[in-house]
Amino acid sequence: MNTTRPIAILGGTGPEGFGLALRWAQAGETVIIGSRDARRAQDAAEKIKQRVGPSAKVSGSENVAACSAADLLVLTIPFEGHAALLKQLKPAIRPGSIVIDATVPLAASVGGRATRTLGVWQGSAAQQTAELAPKGVSVVGAFQNLGAELLNADGPVDCDVIVCSDDPNAGQVVRSLATKIPGVRAIDGGKLENARILEQITALLIGLNIRHKGHSGIRITGLPQAAYDVM
């Protein structure tokens, strides 16, 4: 079953956003790649069509236009552009939208290391989004720990996606979306405030990737079957 709602991936020409767009296009979802530069977004959409096939429902637009055309929005932008993009998008975000934040406040954003995070006053990038988003919008933290290399490779990923939101319905929608990526088990991670831990796990995984030369992910063990949403 497809969500039938188009998914706009803002900052979708970067490797993480491109990988999510690819996986959802492969699953038959309608995807709009957003970018500062409409041309780059269209090029990325074209690349996905080449890979998935001409029937792939993927297009590219400038970020604000992409945002206006969907109510499932995914933020996959470097943290240094996070607040500015949200301010720019704000008038275009429809009431009732779900904003999925996959952003990680890596210290690399300010010239530091990708193995460290910045302290975000609100607690996490996802909570910064909750503060900057218009009222009536649900914010969900998810996909931070699903590396771009895994998304852009073929075959299932060996990763769980922990989903945090203060809106249980939005969390459920996003868990369903996560399970469309083969191999993913989605887990309700509770309130949005827990996104701060997910964001930091990414820094740990990046460190492990560098140290051990791999593409790491995490699995949560020991929960009852009902805790895992699977395709």
Next chain:
Amino acid sequence: MNTTRPIAILGGTGPEGFGLALRWAQAGETVIIGSRDARRAQDAAEKIKQRVGPSAKVSGSENVAACSAADLLVLTIPFEGHAALLKQLKPAIRPGSIVIDATVPLAASVGGRATRTLGVWQGSAAQQTAELAPKGVSVVGAFQNLGAELLNADGPVDCDVIVCSDDPNAGQVVRSLATKIPGVRAIDGGKLENARILEQITALLIGLNIRHKGHSGIRITGLPQAAYDVM
């Protein structure tokens, strides 16, 4: 191969310390359980002998005495007693010792939730230990994510142990110790500063346990075989 060095588990009558003592005693290691109360420590040692068998090399002493008798020290104390215990132990810690910190600064320490952590000025409980420990001692952050229920159950655990230290040799010793717990894969997690992420993962796992009624752990996927130390 046993480490041949006795392991003193300070705060070892709590469920986490008891579980580690049990697993290492089962593996044939020499374990000294430390407690504020020598009698409670001896009782815990007795319980382990009943479970493992009379040949188990486990004893119990007051914390300072336990510390004096070993150079592999494990801290498994609630965070509210962490700094005070270290100050008390300091004169008894032998030069060249390895101090393994499994402490998590849960907000429960100050009457808050076990699903949240406190900010520790040094970055993590393990880094607080590095500041308070005498010179010439190596501090290692590990075992934070290995829940007491799993340790105290029978059979292998389904968990990886990420080990962080600024002393690679100490990290290697602790990874070797971790693999003596059946099911554990030990992973070099880099510098001690990364212990802050391990500590926060525990708060996430506790939240998952409450929400989904399980005993969760983590596995790291996607690293080459050489990254995982196994028994």
